[in-house]
Amino acid sequence: MITIKEPAKKSMYENVMEQFNKTADIINLNPDIRKILSITNNEIIIHFPVKMDNGKVEVFTGYRVQHNNALGPYKGGLRFHPTMDVDDAKALAMWMTWKTSLAGLPYGGAKGGIQIDPRNYSLSELERITRRFTYALGENIGPELDIPAPDVNTNEQTMAWIADTYMSTKSPSERSNNKHVVTGKPVGSGGLEGRDRATGFGVYLTLKLFFENKKESLSGKKFIVQGFGNVGYWVSYFLEQEGALLLAVQDAHATIINDEGISVHDLYEHSKPRKGSIQGFSSAKEMDPKDFFGLDCDFIIPAALGNQITGANAYDIKAKVIAEGANGPTDNEGERILLENGVTIIPDILCNSGGVIGSYFEWLQNRNGELWPLDEVMAKIEKKLTESYKKVQNTVNTSHVDWRTAAYILAISRIETAYVQRGIFP
Template sequence: MATAVKPRVGMYENVKNQFEKAAELMGLDESVKKILSITNNEIVVHFPVKMDNGTVEVFTGYRVQHNNALGPYKGGLRYHPTVDIDAARALATWMTWKTSLAGLPYGGGKGGIQIDPKQYSLSELERITRRFTYALGDNIGPEHDIPAPDVNTNAQMMAWIADTYMSTKSPSERSKNQHVVTGKPVGSGGLEGRDRATGFGVVVTLESWAKVKGVTLEGKKYIVQGFGNVGYWAAHFMHKNGAILVGVQDATGTIYNPEGIDPESLFRYQTENATITGYAGSQDYASDAFFGIECDVIIPAALGNQITDENASSIKAQVIAEGANGPVDTDGEIILLERGIDMIPDILCNSGGVIGSYFEWLQNRNGEIWSMDDVVVKLRKKLEDAFNKVVTTSVQYQTDWRTAAYIQALTRIEMAYKQRGIFP
């Protein structure tokens, strides 16, 4: 008789499980709990785009707006085959917690298009992006819902979105709408340092973790899953701390070198070859054994649900710094907590990106230009403050850091609802 396969818990189920745990422990107001248990708006658009060969394809785009009690919806747009309404709900909900925890005047939103961008030319991606923006219409806006880059989207795409959105406004209104998106190129109103903000934030939280533990990152061995914007910049700043990169995994393969991999050299190789495999300073490694590599720190910076009950028992690291959203599922987390492995939760660990986005939004809104030095100092302060609040809350409630981060975030939103009341 065949053994029944345990169904894999989806990302949205993970989010709801985490929310329920924190809400129960803190005694969240029941009315507020009902509101936060569902999304405010779920937008699905279907739009046609003419391809380079003259044929027409119809694409499906999503934008889920979870909650805006603290301010405009804020969150990225991703282009990936896994994008669907369930993933958008989960990611939008996480953004609500993330912006609240960081002390930002934002709510949470997320979305994207269910495509593999590698299958399309640059001109096709431009038309897809512009048409998606047009289809969303006034469902986004600089004081309403502010997208940003996410998986497989970048500064250039944000510039296309901003240009398309501004083109739908009257000439006198166009200049007031530049901050409809963040993560733009610096020459188009972007922020100096926004490209590295998420990866930098991952390492700032790891520095804070090391301080709490009374250790240093120097000499610590670490592995990174995902070597895109977040993974590369995290490796860059870990290298500056004297940590040793021993393993990297992305969609193209897995590499390993116990003596260390130079992240800058690997980044150049990847840029030239569109893969990490074959890098001279490493050997290929079994992808399904990646998380079991002997190391001190794991930085999952790819997609969700990567660490599960199937591989959590093999992990040898002391700490997991969640550069991605939801990389550890509920079952995997139970095993890691039982084994005493620290986790810096995603809504804290990777919040450098949305904090950087807030700085860009302010810069555009106020007609200012911030220097890289200003950005780094302000970013570090916000991240360290948030980390310290999570540790304090963890001690107060005698709970793990993820639940403490949720409690901290939910407390701020609960206060807003209690002070304002529920309309009418």
Template structure:
């Protein structure tokens, strides 16, 4: 009997990201109360503009047809085109996409970008499909989205389990559906493309570099030397790897890593490049890495360290594990990794949280640079990109840090207040149609 890859592999039970919308709404309302947001604008920002759900068939390698469900949620476009990633994960649903799209609205506003917020993806475990199947799934999803995306309307980017190759497939499919004379003008329908296909040099490390920079900026403001500081990372994908590498180059020591397969620890230090090379040979997992010991997944956040970087999925730090966290600083490399109950415990314990909409905004800032580069026909080199990123993030960090100090609020509330006020100003100046 012939068994497909999907039949042979034991499927993991998807754990829905329950409560993400509740979390983002509580964060939003708290900041809106603090700035006395106009009630009419509060109503507008509390809901999404558009929610697209598409079901589409794709022929598999064995000739069978499977039907997939894809989503794209466009939260708010007051400041410009919708911007946000596409993820391929079993937990993708409308509730998660709504929350993530809303966070993108605040993230792009806080960074001072001419974008709104969007998010989406496909409910799928990509590890169960071949590369050729993923290409067909991606291209068919792009076709199904049709005119709901566009370089001046909604600009997707990589997210969980998607990458530059995914973006190249989307860009090629989208451009192929445009009139020949307009195809090259639509290259910036997505960002995060490969270098040779209109991508930005350094876009691969932009998010992780931004996580590192916000940690460094906070350390400088608090007279802390990163050299010798111990940090742990949840998620050793693109964000976790680059953040770890830059921190290590600054003298910090990686002592713990967790991925979907398990957790490891070594208080003497884990060499970042060696671990990355190991994961490339072992199917992406850190499990059984030499010179490390296994840690129970429920004990990961309790590892002794100075800095904790959750760079995986949402709702990872909760009321159950927050009391055990030993780190003094949480740098949110993922979107929504700390739920409301967990955050309250951390703040009561005096633990500082650099919020996601600031901490991991290097990715969308890098996407903005790529978008500009495609529009103008320019090509920027790595050193120039990283310096532009450093300057942009430094401005954002200083605004948030100074607001928090002046208003006596935590960094997340400060970041939300600044982001919402910028959108409020746009609505006040333009008015509401009709």
């Protein structure tokens, strides 16, 4: 088995703090606000027991880190992964604060999850683990306080279990008013039409807008994707519709390539019954995973875990555009090398923000008791993301900075404005 590892050189938290401090210096951030934003508001660590199918009890560790809520309730995903720890949650929560601010949403940032490999547990065990975690979190989450969503190895079913468990702790008259405690639910349980594809659509849309600005089409462009989960599949789907060619895919099990192009539909149908694994796909050949990022293509979409593009492999990259479908897939050393080599990095807090924008519309839909059709939802997401994209592009052009720095300038400045206008209690 091939494992996509996160190098131990620098943690995601160290990377996000470097990015924050760099931007704070550029915009001369108010020193008091800098102190506030450099730390988290709350870090919740929970150890909870769950009875397994064999009758034995296992104790799990869960996390919820709430970074900042100056602009509104905490918002961010829950991931089930063996590498999950409090430092990862802190980094991801801080990125969510910047992401929701950049998107112009009335949210702050949070992140969390459980340190677990879900492949080692049955569906009934995962349900009990999820429900027990939700119960243990208690009043630390809520529809106007902290609103979780799906992330790595969690999905709409996970969110349905969380919503049901949370609502069951409320009185009968309150239950219907708490459905929006999570987003990313199944459509039949209050979910949003199109939420499944919102993140992947956002990655596709930012690429489309980027090349349109260069007077280029996506048709005929070659791309590679790391990770073929929800984000990797949907961005590939939309790009294929535009005539782009999927050259290679890498996941935790295999790295595959076909110089003539890989059918997104066929690969999805192959991976679906294999718990998402692309291994054994007959219409592509396996290749050395170390050579993946060095493939000759037009753009790369890292849509798996953090710290995948590093100083160790950035020199190999031939693509001129990186579209960050994952959170924090490029470490700071890797980014420095890429920028020196003229590579454009469309940063995660812009590129994959279609998901949280979709979550916002689901939250509004539940809050207002409305139901929106798919075409209306996708139009709303496209409009809001396009507005964010144009603001970042304008900052790139006027401030002569890279795309990540431009996105951070806009995101952090909006939060600074909120603090300056409100003042700091007491």
